[in-house]
Amino acid sequence: xTMPLHTQESPAPTLDNxxxxxxxxxxxxxxxxxxxxxxxxxxxxxxxxxVEELLGCPLWPGSDLSxxxxxxxxxIADKVREGLQALRGEAELPMPAEMExxxxxxxxxxxxxxxxxxxxFEPRRHSPAELAVFAVQAHRAMEKLRRPRAIDELLQLxxxxxxxxxxxxxxxxxxxxxxxxxxxxAETCVPELDPYRGRRYPASDIPAQARRLYVANTLRLIxxxxxxxxxxxxxTAEPLDMSxxxxxxxxxxxxxxxxxxxxxxxxxxxxxxNGRLWGLLACHHMQPRQVPYSVRMACDVIAQVLSSNIQNSxxxxxxxxxxSAATLRAQLIQDIVHSDDEFAALCRCAPxxxxxxxxxxxxxxxxxxxxRFGDVSERAAKAIxxxxxxxxxxxxxxxxxxxxxxxxxxxxxxxxAAPWCGLLALPFDRERGGxxxxxxxxxxxxxxxxxxxxxxxxxxxxxxxxxxRGSFDLWKExxxxxxxxxxxxxxxxxxxxxxxxxxxQHARHTELNRTRNQLMAVLGHDLRDPLHSISMAxxxxxxxxxxxxxxxxxxxxxxxxxxxxxxxxxxVMDMSRLQSGLGIDLQLAATDVAALLADLxxxxxxxxxxxxxxxxxxxxxxxxxxxxxxxxxxxxxxxxARHHGLPGHPVRIAAAALPDGGGVAIVVRNVAxxxxxAVAKNLFSPFKASSSGNARNRSGxxxxxxxxxxxxxxxxxxxxxAHEDDHVVFSVRLPPAASGTITRS
Amino acid sequence: MHAEILIxxxxxxxxxxxxxxxxxxxxxxxxxxxxxxxLAAMQAQAAPLLLVDQHLPDMLGADLVPQLKRIARDxxxxxxxxxxxxxVGAAERASLEGFDHVLPKPMNFDTFDALIESSLAxxxxxxxxxx
Numbered sequence: 009x010t011m012p013l014h015t016q017e018s019p020a021p022t023l024d025n026x027x028x029x030x031x032x033x034x035x036x037x038x039x040x041x042x043x044x045x046x047x048x049x050x051x052x053x054x055x056x057x058x059v060e061e062l063l064g065c066p067l068w069p070g071s072d073l074s075x076x077x078x079x080x081x082x083x084i085a086d087k088v089r090e091g092l093q094a095l096r097g098e099a100e101l102p103m104p105a106e107m108e109x110x111x112x113x114x115x116x117x118x119x120x121x122x123x124x125x126x127x128x129f130e131p132r133r134h135s136p137a138e139l140a141v142f143a144v145q146a147h148r149a150m151e152k153l154r155r156p157r158a159i160d161e162l163l164q165l166x167x168x169x170x171x172x173x174x175x176x177x178x179x180x181x182x183x184x185x186x187x188x189x190x191x192x193x194a195e196t197c198v199p200e201l202d203p204y205r206g207r208r209y210p211a212s213d214i215p216a217q218a219r220r221l222y223v224a225n226t227l228r229l230i231x232x233x234x235x236x237x238x239x240x241x242x243x244t245a246e247p248l249d250m251s252x253x254x255x256x257x258x259x260x261x262x263x264x265x266x267x268x269x270x271x272x273x274x275x276x277x278x279x280x281x282n283g284r285l286w287g288l289l290a291c292h293h294m295q296p297r298q299v300p301y302s303v304r305m306a307c308d309v310i311a312q313v314l315s316s317n318i319q320n321s322x323x324x325x326x327x328x329x330x331x332s333a334a335t336l337r338a339q340l341i342q343d344i345v346h347s348d349d350e351f352a353a354l355c356r357c358a359p360x361x362x363x364x365x366x367x368x369x370x371x372x373x374x375x376x377x378x379x380r381f382g383d384v385s386e387r388a389a390k391a392i393x394x395x396x397x398x399x400x401x402x403x404x405x406x407x408x409x410x411x412x413x414x415x416x417x418x419x420x421x422x423x424x425a426a427p428w429c430g431l432l433a434l435p436f437d438r439e440r441g442g443x444x445x446x447x448x449x450x451x452x453x454x455x456x457x458x459x460x461x462x463x464x465x466x467x468x469x470x471x472x473x474x475x476x477r478g479s480f481d482l483w484k485e486x487x488x489x490x491x492x493x494x495x496x497x498x499x500x501x502x503x504x505x506x507x508x509x510x511x512x513q514h515a516r517h518t519e520l521n522r523t524r525n526q527l528m529a530v531l532g533h534d535l536r537d538p539l540h541s542i543s544m545a546x547x548x549x550x551x552x553x554x555x556x557x558x559x560x561x562x563x564x565x566x567x568x569x570x571x572x573x574x575x576x577x578x579x580v581m582d583m584s585r586l587q588s589g590l591g592i593d594l595q596l597a598a599t600d601v602a603a604l605l606a607d608l609x610x611x612x613x614x615x616x617x618x619x620x621x622x623x624x625x626x627x628x629x630x631x632x633x634x635x636x637x638x639x640x641x642x643x644x645x646x647x648x649a650r651h652h653g654l655p656g657h658p659v660r661i662a663a664a665a666l667p668d669g670g671g672v673a674i675v676v677r678n679v680a681x682x683x684x685x686a687v688a689k690n691l692f693s694p695f696k697a698s699s700s701g702n703a704r705n706r707s708g709x710x711x712x713x714x715x716x717x718x719x720x721x722x723x724x725x726x727x728x729x730a731h732e733d734d735h736v737v738f739s740v741r742l743p744p745a746a747s748g749t750i751t752r753s
Numbered sequence: 754m755h756a757e758i759l760i761x762x763x764x765x766x767x768x769x770x771x772x773x774x775x776x777x778x779x780x781x782x783x784x785x786x787x788x789x790x791x792l793a794a795m796q797a798q799a800a801p802l803l804l805v806d807q808h809l810p811d812m813l814g815a816d817l818v819p820q821l822k823r824i825a826r827d828x829x830x831x832x833x834x835x836x837x838x839x840x841v842g843a844a845e846r847a848s849l850e851g852f853d854h855v856l857p858k859p860m861n862f863d864t865f866d867a868l869i870e871s872s873l874a875x876x877x878x879x880x881x882x883x884x
Contacts, residue, residue: 536858536859537764537766537767539859540767540858540859540860541766541767541770543859543860543862544767544770544771544773544774544860544862545770545773547774547862548770548773548774548777551774551777551778552773552777567862571859574859595842595843595845596844597843597844597847599843611861611863611864614863615863634842634843634844635842635843635844636842636843636857639843
């Protein structure tokens with residue numbers, strides 16, 4: 009009762025689905041060796057079709073190890089038995105070893121895949137003497153590559169040593185970037201071939217599943233690109249996981265790519281750093297070539313030595329950059345503090361900082377002042393600054409902003425800000441439009457392709473995509489409108505500079521505010537008495553004047569001006585408090601608002617008898633308010649109404665309790681045209697920071713309403729403008745009871 | 754309307770200007786610049802109308818006023834009105850005891866005039882002041 013044998017049938021991959029191709033279960037091996045997989049009981053589950061031919065031993069799926077004829081199977085059986093012990097967990101997996109059978113020497117490599125022991129047999133083609141020479145050479149290469157060196161130098165040396173060791177026609181050192189695209193950083197090749205150094209390959213050239221596999225299984229060999237592969241025979245339907253196999257056959261896509269280039273043998277070794285595929289050493293030969301197993305293992309170790317060395321180099325380089333950035337930062341802050349001129353200090357350090365961040369240009373801007381460093385045009389700088397200033401929600405007000413694809417985010421910048429695609433923006437003073445920008449060009453701009461026709465390349469059935477030129481063209485497409493991305497070190501450096509600048513600025517502002525507050529407080533306080541005296545003296549003049557009344561009128565004029573001064577001093581002191589975040593000092597007490605308003609209106613009538621003030625007040629209206637401040641608000645509203653209302657029409661003031669204990673409402677209305685939308689939008693706002701030469705709005709109405717708004721808000725209420733029935737209406741709402749936080753001192 | 758008015762304020766200029774203003778209406782005005790001076794002046798001749806600043810160099814106006822009123826009573830004045838002239842906020846003004854009225858700074862002169870007139874009327878009715 010034998011089960012039928014069959015081989016695995018896999019659908020041929022295409023360019024569209026090659027990133028999903030299951031390359032770990034090809035069901036085939038390369039023809040320069042044989043593979044047999046045993047289960048725990050010593051039964052064969054998978055065997056390559058060439059087992060009997062190569063090993064002289066009849067092993068098929070279903071064969072039992074114990075039932076093997078001996079010889080020639082003894083040697084094999086012994087090796088396999090050792091391996092089965094490991095499979096059962098009774099011993100360690102044996103190291104690769106040599107085995108002699110049928111008059112030939114083989115390298116036997118065992119590994120465990122799932123619940124199976126996989127044994128691979130490779131015939132040796134070199135004598136022990138030759139292998140010994142390889143070993144010495146490999147050892148020397150390792151020593152050389154252990155010594156610390158710049159990374160590019162190291163990779164160049166690695167390609168040279170590998171070439172000397174293995175004899176491949178071309179050895180390249182690839183480095184992968186953040187987006188997994190690769191570039192050929194170093195190369196050693198025979199003079200007949202066109203060098204590939206400097207070329208770029210898109211991420212899709214090595215699909216994701218391959219990259220993952222290359223981290224786990226660090227060396228791959230294709231001994232003969234053109235040779236037909238050998239199928240694995242199996243009884244079950246399940247494929248064998250060949251991730252760790254040394255004879256695994258590779259993707260037909262890859263085979264076609266290699267043969268398009270005229271490459272007949274290929275080997276690649278992974279450079280793994282921190283569990284990531286950092287790079288590859290890729291070897292090509294224009295004739296088939298089988299590198300002895302022991303030499304391949306040595307290459308693997310060489311790659312590990314390289315990895316370790318590169319890792320140290322990267323660390324040292326990053327530390328170096330971080331160090332010099334810290335020094336630069338300290339200098340900048342010192343400079344700012346000493347010169348008290350942020351703009352100039354930033355300009356002085358911008359070039360060095362740009363170099364540190366590997367940026368190709370920089371811009372320092374404060375409002376309309378602009379300084380450029382590097383090749384960036386004024387037009388580009390302005391376009392980018394305008395875009396940043398257009399207060400987009402996704403650009404945070406005080407955090408670093410970075411992108412490597414600016415034209416993709418804002419298409420107009422593709423023309424206005426060409427060729428800049430990478431942006432690292434530090435908003436050190438968002439309000440005043442203070443930015444430092446670091447820029448990078450589009451990647452394609454910085455890469456040059458030789459452009460010579462590649463004489464050895466001939467596209468196969470799947471077309472020109474599978475050639476180096478095809479790769480480069482695709483790479484160009486994927487990086488259109490992008491610059492090299494900013495790496496973690498650069499972002500960290502920029503972030504720290506911004507943080508320090510903001511800290512320094514905050515400290516300066518706090519100091520400035522404190523000084524200004526003190527000045528304002530002293531000024532206001534000291535001005536009050538002299539102003540009061542002037543008022544009084546003017547009153548005396550008014551009342552005691554001579555018969556023709558001129559002195560009296562003089563007295564009145566002086567009083568009117570000094571009243572205005574007193575109001576301005578109050579406003580300036582209030583503004584100073586508000587702008588420094590202290591808020592208006594409110595002292596709440598139970599007050600009869602109706603009585604307050606009545607008194608206030610009486611005074612207003614006396615002062616301006618020509619204005620018709622009509623009131624609608626209840627007999628009493630209790631609320632907890634700062635009486636002086638609420639009076640200030642209503643006086644301001646009445647004054648505005650008087651100034652802006654149609655003459656001959658009354659100003660109406662009404663107050664009432666709101667239903668359901670909703671608090672108190674005070675309404676001032678007068679006949680007037682509606683306030684224009686542009687003004688109405690900012691009615692209760694204070695001065696806006698001027699930008700690009702806009703005139704500040706200094707009308708008295710603007711300031712008074714802002715302070716009124718802050719007073720009402722401080723009470724927990726609100727103040728609104730509306731236009732109803734030809735009337736401009738200002739409504740103040742005060743809540744029923746003050747919230748606990750209002751009283752400040 | 755003539756009356757005896759006592760101004761108590763350590764700000765000489767403000768006191769003198771206030772005196773000028775009141776003298777225009779024919780009132781008799783004396784000035785004191787400290788609490789002690791005010792007490793002495795009151796002892797010499799009790800004034801029925803007092804204009805007192807809250808912040809004096811030797812004491813608070815609120816503490817001085819009861820003492821001045823006691824002297825007025827002892828001297829046989831039938832009534833005595835104390836008006837506070839001070840700059841504190843409404844809430845504080847409302848809490849100042851001893852004063853019959855408190856005026857804020859900056860002063861509204863019309864309000865001041867009105868208050869002086871009404872206070873004098875009250876004093877006249879009480880017989881504390883002459884014609």
